[in-house]
Amino acid sequence: MLRSLAVRSVAGMVAVQAAVVATLVATDAIKRRQRAKRSGFPRPGTFEHTVADTGTTVYTYGEDLYRDMLAAIRGAQHQVLLETFIWKDDEVGRSFLEAVNAAAARGVQVHVMYDGFGNLVVPRSFYRFHPDVHVYRFPVLRPNLLLSPLQATGLTHRKLLVVDQEVGFVGGYNVGSLYATQWRDTHVRLTGPAAFELGHSFASVWNHPSARRPKLPHVNPGAWDSRVRAINNIPASLVYPIRSVYLDAIHRATDHIYLTTAYFIPDQQILSALIEASRRGVDVRVILPENSNHVLADWLSRGFYSTLLAEGITVLLYRNAMIHAKTATIDGQWSIVGTANIDRLSLGFNYETNLEIHDRDFAADMEAVFAADSENCRELTAGQWDERSPAAWFAETVLVPLRPFL
Template sequence: MSQHAVHRLKHLLFTLVKRGILAFFAVQATVIATLVTIDTVTRHRRVKRTRFPHPGTFQSQVARADMRLYTFGEDLYRDMLHEIETAEHLVLLETYIWKNDEVGQKFLDAVNGAARRGVDVYVIYDGFANLVVPPAFYDFHPSVHVLRFPVFRASILFTNVRGTGFDHRKVLVVDDRVGFVGGYNIGSLYATQWRDTHLKIMGPSVWDLRQAFANMWNSNRKTGWGRATRAILPEISANFWEPRIRAVNNIPSNLVFPTRGVYLDAINRASRHIFITTPYFIPDQQILDAILAAARRGVDVRVLIPETSNHVLADWLSRGFYTDLLKADVSLLLYENAMIHAKTATIDGEWSIVGTANLDRLSLTGNYEIGMEIYDTDLAGDLERIFEIDSSNCRELTLKEWGSRHVAARFSEAVLAPLRPLL
């Protein structure tokens, strides 16, 4: 074959490959647009349900810390606002979403009121998550130190893509004596219409949350928008060791993602049961393999997820894992008629985690996240009770039902599968 013929053949192959890739992207875009359109139309027809089960609040003591688990937004917000409104020295508030609605205004008024009383107030909120909120809403008192975590940062151009995550954390610390962490953002929707879980800590281990906030602030205070030039000083030592309560922090700027490792270790150690609640379930291969291996060695594995979440694309990417999970006898519990946004897991009645990280790649290897890893049978028992009550509002997906889904659904799952690493 002549050199000219070889060149023409290479050019033809390159053209075919390029057209094939473009065609595949076009199919992906068409599938996504179709799913979003269908979801938008059907979402308006769905009846909003606010009478889903409310497991209540649960109290326990771990080491020297008093713990309280919240499962209903109104209860949580009432206690958070009370703590801010009675703060004497320090308020540290960090959130991913801060809506400009009634609940959002209450929190704004509370932190401004604390600042007027002379309390040292620091606020962090994510810029990307609040792009739809008018900037004028965030009318903070001049004494409030504010960091709007930026959507675009110069470091994005010079770092690994995994180091460019959003600030997905939700933390409140008041006077170094009480701390809150969990899945609840700030907004009226979450007060009554979503099922979520948050943890309150009172005692020495509040230091873990304070230190996490201080590290986030001091590392990013010169990169965000707002009055964030002042460092939190002095950073204080814990002066104690408590291995039963530990904050697990993802720090994308340093490519530090311990949350994933914590989940892997706990799942691999499981011998009796694994109860996971997550709003978005898009695990990487190693996490998926660990879950499947646990089920195959006889562990009772249950994953509780929304039947329909607020992100249609995440739902469809998640469904691509269902066949392997069901074949391994993993129980898939679909929470009905309401959004469940809790990010919790409890294993063998001993180990638990409550935090901000979803079981997806954005949370495990992308965003700034925080969770409290706790070794305690009483708190694990409370989370098991919450899981049991939530399960009463679920239907269990069977392999037979899943196998009978329409061919169009199978096609959509296959086309969207390459997007999993992005979410």
């Protein structure tokens, strides 16, 4: 009887969750048509500095980034390494496809990785590569899933471009026209010795021992300098250091933490670290989308708002566009930009790459970007949040058990 009651309780909870999710998705589909008419967003600009003999460029607008990425591919002389989660069949997507094919046609060594699950809606016929392009499409299901499920899972959520081991790009921008003008995101370009970091990031997945494909040659770094460092989550090796890097930096904070993420579903340790920082007097501010492209992620994120606000953490909701950036800057000296969100998928499941930079000038750039984005945000207050409808509170509560899966 007890077992039957337990089964019925679980089944009932799952049914309620399914009903809530279906309602949220349907409601969001209606609202999304209205959001399509959003008026746009301010552009923080492009910022350039030099860190450890490497030039850094921070991009905050897709058109600017794509222009320079395509110029780098078109100017490649020896090698192009390109990896992306989403590669859309549209004007921007075709421009990148044509650029890598043209590079291969003129004798440049081209290696491409993209995710199968992330591009399920894109016709396979779109990906018509030159015969000399080395391509790996991350499969939706891998053959060794039953033998080693943890190592055989994980999407490639990375967005990398490395050209001639001299120029490297990493950040939140996927490849597509939507992202060129309608999404607020952040990407970084490295020009110089530290581009090795991103080339090594690409090779660490391409050359993984489990992969059956010709290996990329190892490239020695020009110099050892820890001020610029790529941090890589590699599920095939059961390695997920990005989370630890975030935790270490948050624990060290003494003045301020400015965090921007598209999807905020932290585990208990990250949430506790942010709360502890706020309690010891650190100014903790978090920019999140007011409405993202994933309604379920939004509602799971909202389940944390009461806790954040009660602990004096500033919650800033970005308006009029989807903010997809994955960045943080702490105490005016440490910053991180990359592909990983503050959620379990990014920090414990996907292939991800974040660039960690210790430099005051770069941190000043990131603070300027955060300040510009903050101007386009609505600051949420505890009073406002307490006035939400009982239905909203109910939905947040019902969805709590789904947090570990996102």
